[in-house]
Amino acid sequence: MELVPLRRNRNTSSRNLRAFLPTTREEMDARGWDQLDVLIITGDAYVDHPAFGPVLIARFLEGRGYKVGIIAQPDWSSPEDLKRMGTPRLFVGIAGGNLDSMLNKLTAQKKTRAEDQYSPGGRANARPNRATIVYSNLARQAFGQTPIVLGGIEASLRRIAHYDYWSDSVRRAILLDAKADLLVFGMGERSVWEIAKRLDAGKSVKECWDIEGTAHVRNRGEWETLPKSEYVADHKVLWLPSYEDVVASKDAFLEMSRAFQYETNPGNGRPLLQVHGHQAVYFNSPAKPLDTTEMDGLYDLPFVRQPHWSYNEVIPAFETVKHSVVTMRGCFGGCTFCSITEHEGRHISSRSEENILREVRALRRMDDFKGVITDVGGPTANMYKMHCKSEAIESKCRLLSCVHPGICENLVTDHQPLLSVLKVLRREEGVKKVFVASGVRYDLATRSPEFIDAMARHHTGGLLSVAPEHNDPTVLNKMKKPGIEHYDAFVEQFQCASEKAGKDQHLVPYFISGHPGSTLESMVGLAQYLKREGLKPRQVQDFIPTPMSMATCMYYTGRDPFTREPVYTAREMADKRLQKSLLFYWDPEHHDEVREALTRAGRADLIGTRPDSLVPPATGKGSLSIHVKRAAERRTQANNPRAPGNKNSPRAPQGKPPRRPT
Ligand code: B12
Ligand code: SF4
CATH class of the missing domain: 3.80.30.20 (tm_1862 like domain)
Structure with missing residues (x-):
């Protein structure tokens, strides 16, 4: 079958203001949009490809009729850069990127990685440490009370109190440091769509508190009377050992990890609660996985399958998956x-x-x-x-x-x-x-x-x-x-x-x-x-x-x-x-x-x-x-990929790169 080329060679293509999701006012204007419904902020470069989780979420919401914009790797020295497309109508979605930002920066020996594969030119300084927390706090400064929703691997895998190798300490559930309204854990499509639908219908963040696959923070008076689960079979809330307990005792940390791992399966994972001082983080049951038709729908979305036209340098992680x-x-x-x-x-x-x-x-x-x-x-x-x-x-x-x-x-x-x-x-x-x-x-x-x-x-x-x-x-x-x-x-x-x-x-x-x-x-x-x-x-x-x-x-x-x-x-x-x-x-x-x-x-x-x-x-x-x-x-x-003569350089000609299987 004869197929027509999808787009011209990237090097010779002109700026296509409508093919990618907007990243600037100019691109919003090209689509005739005055205001975004949802703004997604990510720690990776903007590559319009389904292997980039935050982009997949953005395209998914666009496919459901929302006006979605993306700000990739913003300048984090002030909130200004986040305001470039104005305040979104429904919420700001935030992700550190496809990887945990600390893992992305540092090796097992806690040395700075020579390369960030998710950044243009493999540059290692394009995102802050603990990117989800930094972006979320900036978004609060930039957009006031507009709801902030965290998602992606960094948020998902730091959702309960957790051990952080890089600071050698037990850190609080990420929602508390990020001061965000909701956190989407695991695969995000179902939960994020439900959030968008409810906010669009004029409901408050609190009215999203029961959405599967999400977590939120409760203040004093909002959690103390929740019924504790005692049996595996019941569907009450399972109280994990508190943050204070898991900091004070490794035994309590072990019991938390042990209890948590049995609750991650959609279908029977129970709601969880973890007290942090006078607040508590509440986790709904995991969202149901997508079926084949829903999975197909994702990959039929109109991805350009290219890095945004504004980049001049190679993005190594894209080269791996393109x-x-x-x-x-x-x-x-x-x-x-x-x-x-x-x-x-x-x-x-x-x-x-x-x-x-x-x-x-x-x-x-x-x-x-x-x-x-x-x-x-x-x-x-x-x-x-x-x-x-x-x-x-x-x-x-x-x-x-x-x-x-x-x-x-x-x-x-x-x-x-x-x-x-x-x-x-x-x-x-x-x-x-x-x-x-x-x-x-x-x-x-x-x-x-x-x-x-x-x-x-x-x-x-x-x-x-x-x-x-x-x-x-x-x-x-x-x-x-x-x-x-x-x-x-x-x-x-x-x-x-x-x-x-x-x-x-x-x-x-x-x-x-x-x-x-x-x-x-x-x-x-x-x-x-x-x-x-x-x-x-x-x-x-x-x-x-x-x-x-x-x-x-x-x-x-x-x-x-x-x-x-x-x-x-x-x-x-x-x-x-x-x-x-x-x-x-x-x-x-x-x-x-x-x-x-x-x-x-x-x-x-x-x-x-x-x-x-x-x-x-x-x-x-x-x-x-x-x-x-x-x-x-x-x-x-x-x-060092940029070291002269280094065969590992992303620019050096290579055979089929044997990627470490995960
Ligand atoms: C392909 C791949 C690579 C490719 C990159 C290609 C690419 N574009 O991703 C390459 C080979 C470059 C790579 C490299 C590495 N990788 Co890798 N990689 C993967 C892999 C297999 C697939 C990524 C993917 O396609 N995910 C699919 C997307 C859709 O999933 P997602 O990002 O989680 O997004 C969903 C949700 O998180 C959520 N979501 C995402 N964003 C947002 C935003 C909002 C607002 C909301 C609400 C929701 C939301 O919804 C999305 C859709 O459901 C994953 C494993 C996996 N299956 O995820 C590992 C994985 C991401 N890699 C991992 C690792 C460890 C690495 C390396 C550090 C390995 C190493 N030791 O060198 C290096 C990075 C080195 C560096 N920094 O330079 C780990 C990360 C662990 C962690 N805690 O962060 C993973 C999870 C594998 C593992 N075994 O644990 N990797
Ligand atoms: S889910 Fe089914 S296949 Fe997997 S361990 Fe349980 S019983 Fe076995």
Whole structure:
């Protein structure tokens, strides 16, 4: 089928004042708008693409007839920049961006990241720390009593009192510091539409207090008499331990995390209340997930699929997703270091095959699309259309994971719907290659040899990213990840399938160091495993305790919230660094650190030249500190995308970038 180009080359296109949502008065005028209904403020650059959550919400509201404008990465030195399109009629929506703003700024070692992938030119200073709070307070100054609604990952995952790694403290529920009226948590469409409808009908913020998927603050006299829930089955309000209690006691923090995680499933998550001094934050039950028709409706919205025309520089996060398609949202994995299940919910909402194909046809109209779809996936590549065998069972089930400690017998793990989508996309005219770059859940994949065959034959660009994360059963158990034997089985099946397809292909496994439960000894075990398997990981993750994840609770309290048992966690930066160094046993730049790690772990026997040694003995040339310093300098250089000659530069030509699966 012949398709006409969607728009001219970005570099040569003139300013299109109507295609994007307005960001200035001039663009409002071009649409003939005097006043916005809703203003969305975001910490990311404005990329009109469904992978950018705040933009998705903006387009969604526009699709329901509201006049929506966007202010991306405003100047936060004063409220002036926020006023550029005037006061919106209904509310101001605020999001820190697609990532938590602190996570976006700082690494696991609390060093400033060289790059903010969501900013033009990858610039690292385009948003303030704790962007949601800063923007919200500015919006209050700029717009007085106009309702302020928080949303996005930063607000969602800081909604209750939470441990903040970057300040090493327990912070209050974000609504209190942001002084906003409402907070939308999880996937926002249903809740934000209901808010818009009610405010539009002249109702007050207080009349929005019962909307599912939202939270609000209650003052003295508004919460004390709420009935406390005592049984799992009743639908009264579950009172979490108060902010004061969780600050004073790690035991109380653990009980809060434990109680909270069972309440995140739409369908049976109960309303929650957390007292902070004389105020309390009230959380309604989670909103119901979108069904396939509703998901399709989102991706049919008129996204330009480009950064706003005012940008002259590349926005790295857009480059990653511009030729990819999302098939679903939600995750039933429940890995403890990742908060996607808490944020998006355990239920999988999938798009229809036809709708995915329609988006691919829109991709075909892009000037720079050369027939390669870089990813067909979502939080996990192969959970598309998977579901609990019965809605009735699912609505009662309170577990966070359907796949840990083993795959639940009620889970339907059929890969056929995904195989069918992939086949249809492969056959589409103008499509030469369809890659799957999102993380493959290998314990599910091994149930479908046909899926592994298709992956090996058609959907892997020589390297397939998978995330076993560790090999030690104790650590994997703390992560709620499947045992390494599942990964090994997948490797074997994938290699056989690749051979059958006549392809020389490899897996790129990702590992995490410094996770709760991980000791120097278990990291030595992992390094030995890697050496035995001939693996030399390049991209590794030093565990970051992000807000509200269960692993963060382990990191902070030193106990497992599921069993209440003590868990060791490396907390000192130096210990975290040594754990990470073991993953680089193969790299001479790290050998001094690896030798130190082995010595500390009592495994100096692994320093030597035997086949099973992990590193050679020190040569005696130069002092250890100089070596370590030089290695650190080289690493800094390698991490700096703008460093001359750095192959990681977003502008440098690259093969298919293996993205770390989430
Ligand atoms: C694709 C992706 C990337 C791509 C970026 C492409 C892109 N444009 O997003 C790349 C590869 C660049 C990337 C990088 C990183 N990523 Co990433 N990424 C994702 C992923 C898989 C999908 C993002 C997406 O499409 N979300 C879909 C949108 C629709 O969801 P949403 O943003 O939550 O929006 C909804 C709600 O929040 C709400 N909402 C949003 N805004 C607003 C506004 C208002 C007013 C309201 C009311 C509601 C609302 O409604 C929206 C629709 O329902 C997510 C996981 C996920 N599934 O979300 C991880 C994720 C966002 N990434 C994550 C991480 C950790 C990273 C890295 C730091 C990884 C690393 N260690 O290097 C880096 C960032 C480095 C940097 N700063 O430079 C974490 C963030 C955790 C956190 N607490 O913030 C996530 C959640 C994955 C995880 N495992 O936990 N990532
Ligand atoms: S019963 Fe099993 S498959 Fe169904 S929701 Fe619960 S854990 Fe998931």
